[in-house]
Amino acid sequence: MPQRRAITGRSQEPRARFAEELRLLRHGRGVSLRGVAEVVGWDASQFGKMENGHTLGGPEIVEALDQYYGTGGMLLTLWELAVADPAQFKERYRRYMVLEAEAVSMWHYATSNLPGVLQTPEYAAELLKAGGLAGAELEAQVAARVGRRELLLAPDGPQFRTILSEAVLRSPLSDRGEWRAQLSHLAAMGQRTNVIIQVLLCSAGLHGLTNTDVMFLRGPGGRTVAWVETGYAGELVQETTTVDQLQLRYDRVRDTALSPGESREFIERMLEEAPCEPSI
Template sequence: MHCQEQRKRSELARRAFERSTSTPQPNMTQAGFGWLLEHFRAKAGLSIAELSRKVNCDASLVSRFEKGERVPSIDMVERLSQLLGADRLLIDAYHRVSWYQEGEIHPKWFRVYAGRERLAVEVLKYSIALVPGPGQHRDYAEALFRRGEVDPDPAVIAEKVAARLTRQERFLADDGPRLVMILDEAAIRRTVGGPQVMHRQLAHLRHLMRRPNIVVQIAPLELGERTPAASSFTLLTMSDGERHLYSESLNSGHFTTDPREINRFSRAYDRLRGSALSVADSAALIRSVMEGLVNPMQRTGAPSLRHLAYFKSASYSDSNGGDCVQPAINLAESHGVVLVRDSKDPNGPVLTVSPTAWAAFAEAAGSGKFGIA
């Protein structure tokens, strides 16, 4: 069984390495680097114990390098590269890895969680207040990192955002781990960073929902006390089947592997998934919230809404504006909704309706169902 898991891990790492070397972008996963190190060690005919003796370090450390669980120093990589006859391949690969992880800029208790999340094959999240890290849009994450900062350092904020996006990469890979996020409805209705940022965040969630390994469901507000817990929590499943339960308080993170607690929260999570909206209904609710954000965006003068092309009737809209409604139906530019304005007041309020509702209205109006000549 152990050999099968080892072969599976090695195969996943090999594919990660091949993906990273086939892209024009200078990136590589830690798993890809680990596979390359293991490849050169095997090619040199050395066991982990033999290699560790030659570089004067503990065998467990070399093993963790190969598993992508530990970051080697550049000096160590240069010694390994020379010893294994890898030319500069190991060194070049090392410089292509985004070693900087989000956990490194947070307290130790979160670093422990971030390290375990990187190795999990399944991540189940329940969030009551905010969209969790793996599902955050860049601008949403930046707004959260700026929260409570009187004079935030732009460089520090940029580093934190980059680290969070790095944390998301493994979930976006073709063979990425399974990620299920159940969000309390409050999390998608709480505006973070203003209406434009929140709109982009919700659009990002809808994009993630199209990925085969990612599931997003909304727990509606009417569930009330039937939700499983008063705080957010995460269930992690590791490659060896071990499971972890993680939650956070104000200034601490809490882990447990107690089977009784794991089973209790797992059953609660399963019940919640049954009570939550389906994926399709969740996507529809997210779209509805997005539509509600468009009018606030218009009031704040969002450039993407200010210069849209509205359809103008040649026969009814004269030079004085006429007495018509004018739609803007370029959904790509109008954030997926139809915008409607009064032709007599083109700079006035703009209504938002769904494409389905507009199509039904246009069909009814065109067929004379409203009794208007």
């Protein structure tokens, strides 16, 4: 087994530290990227991008590399530090926002929260407060999130589809009036020609995106990227093979969701059932 190096104590930021460790381990083994790919799986180009710091990959590929190099979970620990690094998250998210603004079509799956482009200010505020924001920072973030709705409202706005897990619609705001307003906004947005809303019932069971929010963006040149977000981190996925794999999972989820018409009726029923009196 290779000598295990300390995870902490280096001046490098987590992403660079992770990439360097991958390079050192492979060079120490004396194998090529193709050689690693032949044993571990995945494309050799994926490992090259990970060693160059262009992508972090996913937990499955990192666990496979841990087994290949015999590093006892060290690589997975470094990967977790890298994906959770606030500076890296902000930089990736800034890049995502640029791509979102340029997108000609977008499609999305939500596990527990409405996508930002469909949120009312009150929904955005309660969600961001739950994440620890307050004061001026909270106000700025709410304004920025609500401003993203202009993407869909513009005359030449992108085509947008979202599949909402039923859990999203079963998680109301604390204020009943604000929750009704959010449901009404959702129903109204679903009437737009460039917006398709579908609901995935809980009875559909487990699927390939059970714990993963994902937004696909197709740019003017036809290239598609994905923003994948879990409860603790987000990652901009640009590698074609990985995006294709996510798209296949998405297609299978869409196949089991209610149709747009059935989903509209589901949301309207929830709106009828939502209490009218304000919370006390």
